[in-house]
Amino acid sequence: MANAREVKQRIKSVKNISQVTRALQAVSASKVRKAIDQLEDTRPYSVKAWQVLQHIAKQPDRSTLHPMLVKHSSVKRIIAIVISGDRGLAGAYNSNLIRTVETWSKSITVPVKYITVGKRGRDLLLRRGKDIMAEFSNLPAEPSYNDISPVGRIAVDTFLGDEVDEVYLVYTQFVNRMNHQPVVKKLLPLETDVDERVKVFNEIESLTGGYIFEPDQTSILEEIIPRFTILQVFHAVIESLASEHSARMVAMKNATDNATALADALQLEYNKARQQAITNEMLDIVGGAEAISE
Amino acid sequence: MPIRCEIVSQDRLVFEGEADIVIVPGSLGEMGIMPGHAPLLSTLELGVIRVKSGELEDVFTVTGGFIEVQPDIVTIMADAAENVEDIDVKRAEEAMERASQLLKKDLSVDPDTYLRIEAALKRSTLRLKIAAQYRKRGQRSRPPGMGTSE
Structure with a gap:
């Protein structure tokens, strides 16, 4: 059995750790609230923007409308935008995301280039020998559209410059505080997939004939399509942030609980060791006294 | 049959409800959208959105943005919008x-x-x-x- 002093030292260090994790938990709890607020405030606009893009992509003469709607005949070059966190200590948040990237990239036969947002994703992908063409890190705690737009801008520009055939977006979707799902979404070319979030809003899918465009087709599509596409990247970052903070909060809560349980167990061990030491001393005294009295 | 009208600005949902007619400041002049309107996509100018439903009228200022019309729904994506009462x-x-x-x-x-x-x-x-x-x-x-x- 370990001696009492060693156990006492361990108890102290475990308690110190639990203080740190408790503080981190409190910080994450307030951040998660802010992130969810921001997510809920910006969600209606993003969802509507995505719906409009879907409607545009459903137009009968879609491929003549805008180059971002045109499917490239052969897909040889792919970009994936991977949105991760800048910091660790968020449980499985970052590793789940990277695992999703790995699984997805195995199904792709052509080389993939990565644009990473967040240090963790960058480091983890680098370690796996991925080809990273751009990285963004140290984003502000509550990023605005302007903070994120360069990320989407790169994707849009390379696509329009015919340097890439498809662009994917990998991020963590925030379902609720306990549940966040890494997802892979095809960003470009714009296609009509059934989006989960559209269903949530319980929209009656209306028949879309050809649009009337005002002031004219080119100028409005030129304005809407790149902007709304970039907005999707922004929204993905907001979703990911809310997920990251809540993942960290849960991870830190677990760590605090574990540390408390461990400290309790060690306290018991310490008490035992202390009692054992006293018993031993008493045995010594009794033994000594008997030896003298004989 | 009324048309559904949703006004979202970049930072919140501003209005959601039924309307008989929605009048918006389109880039080519004021437009009144009624139920069953053909699909339309337009930019918006600085101006006033009026959402009329029976005797009721909600008025919003808008600083620009987009409008998408489907036969049963009008979606207004405003840069910023505000109810006149607010x-x-x-x-x-x-x-x-x-x-x-x-x-x-x-x-x-x-x-x-x-x-x-x-x-x-x-x-x-x-x-x-x-x-x-x-x-x-x-x-x-x-x-x-x-x-x-x-």
């Missing part, structure tokens, strides 16, 4: 004052800044005008605070 007249006056001071004081600012100040001036002027116009008529279509988020 306009803070005092703040708008202050903003107008500030902007016009800036324009008077220094005309040598770079074009971008100039445009920004001018836009701010236009916005606050519009809000004041609309607030005066619609509130004077006493046309409170609904108790304050209803129909807007928060």
